[in-house]
Amino acid sequence: MLRIAVPNKGALSAASSQLLGDAGYHVKRDGAELVVADVENDIEFFFLRPRDIAVYVGAGRLDVGITGRDLLLDSGVPARELVALGFGHSTFRYAAPKGAIADVAELDGLRIATSFPGLVRADFAARGLTAQVVTLDGAVETAVRLGVADAVADVVETGRTLRAAGLELVGEPVMRSEAIMITKQGAELGSAQERLLRRVQGVLVARRYVIMDYDAPTDVLEKACEITPGFESPTISPLAREGWVAVRAMVLKDDVNRTMDDLWDLGARGILVSAIQACRL
Numbered sequence: 142m143l144r145i146a147v148p149n150k151g152a153l154s155a156a157s158s159q160l161l162g163d164a165g166y167h168v169k170r171d172g173a174e175l176v177v178a179d180v181e182n183d184i185e186f187f188f189l190r191p192r193d194i195a196v197y198v199g200a201g202r203l204d205v206g207i208t209g210r211d212l213l214l215d216s217g218v219p220a221r222e223l224v225a226l227g228f229g230h231s232t233f234r235y236a237a238p239k240g241a242i243a244d245v246a247e248l249d250g251l252r253i254a255t256s257f258p259g260l261v262r263a264d265f266a267a268r269g270l271t272a273q274v275v276t277l278d279g280a281v282e283t284a285v286r287l288g289v290a291d292a293v294a295d296v297v298e299t300g301r302t303l304r305a306a307g308l309e310l311v312g313e314p315v316m317r318s319e320a321i322m323i324t325k326q327g328a329e330l331g332s333a334q335e336r337l338l339r340r341v342q343g344v345l346v347a348r349r350y351v352i353m354d355y356d357a358p359t360d361v362l363e364k365a366c367e368i369t370p371g372f373e374s375p376t377i378s379p380l381a382r383e384g385w386v387a388v389r390a391m392v393l394k395d396d397v398n399r400t401m402d403d404l405w406d407l408g409a410r411g412i413l414v415s416a417i418q419a420c421r422l
């Protein structure tokens with residue numbers, strides 16, 4: 142039975158369960174169970190803290206896990222990213238009291254409060270700076286006001302928490318994170334892991350793409366196919382109307398309206414867009 146670690150609460154939890162549900166797994170918890178078996182799909186879900194998930198997967202105790210890229214890198218555990226999951230986006234950034242610090246180099250030797258000591262030490266080392274890392278469990282933005290740190294390094298999504306604490310960003314993001322699926326480094330993927338990965342990738346593609354159908358005059362077909370190159374190649378079918386063909390291609394959801402405008406200007410007509418319920422590519 143494949144064993145997978147899923148965040149039990151926090152920013153990644155609901156979307157992780159939703160993704161696995163969309164991929165056809167029965168991942169519903171009735172109450173507070175920490176382990177749920179989906180016998181039909183031969184898979185077992187372990188609900189764990191996102192920060193701990195890399196530890197179990199890196200140790201080879203669980204086959205696959207969902208966690209944040211920042212948490213994986215911070216842990217330094219020998220696990221690798223299989224696929225980025227498209228949710229739980231955040232940046233990891235330095236911040237200090239308004240007007241106090243203009244540049245990351247000025248953080249040299251200062252006390253930095255963080256829940257990600259591994260990330261901060263690695264980044265300071267890469268910049269040739271020294272940090273006095275103050276490791277806290279959470280709510281690190283308050284550490285400056287309470288006098289245990291001079292600056293913080295933390296997850297920033299909207300920036301609201303930082304601003305509310307009277308802090309401002311220092312420098313560019315140290316890293317960009319999102320939810321990822323991980324497995325133990327160096328381990329070959331078994332057939333059950335590959336099937337899970339294919340299912341999840343199918344959901345991710347179905348979320349990002351739509352199907353676009355349209356009719357186009359044959360003489361603009363080449364240009365039309367440049368506008369809608371599809372995932373592999375567009376499907377061209379004959380039409381009863383002479384000099385016209387029907388085209389079907391996958392298009393990025395974000396580009397749908399611009400693509401329809403471009404096709405219309407080219408002379409295409411009868412442009413239809415439909416959602417992809419599921420796919421395996």
Ligand SMILES: Nc1ncnc2c1ncn2[C@@H]1O[C@H](COP(=O)(O)OP(=O)(O)OP(=O)(O)O)[C@@H](O)[C@H]1O
Pocket residue numbers: 150151152153190191192208209210211212229230231232279296297298299318319
């Ligand atoms: N707005 C956000 N706040 C916190 N984490 C976020 C946010 N958006 C995305 N994330 C990601 O979620 C992961 C952290 O999850 P979470 O905050 O649930 O864990 P935690 O801090 O250990 O738990 P908790 O906050 O419940 O104590 C990180 O990978 C982080 O980048």
Ligand SMILES: O=P(O)(O)OC[C@H]1O[C@H](OP(=O)(O)OP(=O)(O)O)[C@H](O)[C@@H]1O
Pocket residue numbers: 152278279280281282295296297298299300301302303
């Ligand atoms: O930029 P924002 O949209 O304000 O979000 C970022 C905040 O959210 C997270 O806190 P969380 O709620 O996970 O609490 P924690 O700090 O105790 O982990 C993170 O640690 C920041 O404090």
Ligand SMILES: [Mg+2]
Pocket residue numbers: 151279
């Ligand atoms: Mg948190």
